[in-house]
Amino acid sequence: MTNRPATIPPPPVRRAAGLFAGLALGLAVLAGCSSQGASTDCGLDACTVTFERGVDASATILGVEAKLVGAEGDQVTVEVAGEQLTLTTGQQATEAGGFAVTLDSVTDQQVKIRVSRNPGN
DSSP: OOOOOOOOOOOHHHHHHHHHHHHHHHHHHHHOOEEESEEEEEOSSEEEEEEETTSOOEEEETTEEEEEEEEETTEEEEEETTEEEEEETTOOOEEETTEEEEEEEEOSSEEEEEEEEOTTO
C-alpha cells in the first residue's frame, strides 16, 4: 500500500474565478485591437478591417496601426505598419512590415481590407 498525501480540490469559487480570468485574458489576446471609424474582426494571425469612408478611420490590429488614407473608385490608399500602400480589388496581397494586405471591397460607405501575418515573419 502506498501512502499519498491527500489532495484537496480548490473551492468552486476559486476554480470559477481562475476560469474567468483565463477566458478574459484569451479574449484580450485574440481581440488585441482598437479602432476609430472602423470595425475589426480578428483571429490569431489575420484581421479584417472595415473602414468607414468620410471620417478619420484607423484601427490597431495585430500590434500595428492600419489607417485609411484615401479612396477613389476601386483604388484605395491605406497605411499599414507605417507603410503606405495603394490597393485595388482583386489584386494580389501587398507586403507591409511583415504583413500581407489585400483589399476585399470598396463601396461608397466603406472600405474593407484584410491584414494577415506573413508566414516566416
